[in-house]
Amino acid sequence: MASPPLAVLHAEAAPVLDLLAVPQFMAHLQLGRSAVYDLLRSGQLASITLGRARRIPTDSLTDFIRTRLEQEAA
Known part of the structure; x- marks a missing residue:
């Protein structure tokens, strides 16, 4: 049986990071x-x-x- 390609193995091992564009971040925090x-x-x-x-x-x-929550709680 053939082993999976190296890229597939590497992708499974590394967690996927979600990235936000600046406008998306602005919407999340309602900031300018x-x-x-x-x-x-x-x-x-x-x-x-x-x-x-x-x-x-x-x-x-x-x-x-x-x-920010920790700073405001202190």
């Missing part, structure tokens, strides 16, 4: 474009660049919310 880019510039929000497109992993959204 400038506010989102301020968060990106200040390092409060992690992102990646793919070509000319900025993408924000959904994990970063969760981490950002968790951090």
Whole structure:
């Protein structure tokens, strides 16, 4: 029996990250474009660049919310 292609094995081993475009992130938090880019510039929000497109992993959204909740609870 032939083994599956290496790409299939690798894809199963790595978790899939969902990425949000800036407008999607804006809609999730009901923030303006400038506010989102301020968060990106200040390092409060992690992102990646793919070509000319900025993408924000959904994990970063969760981490950002968790951090803000902890700051406000303190």
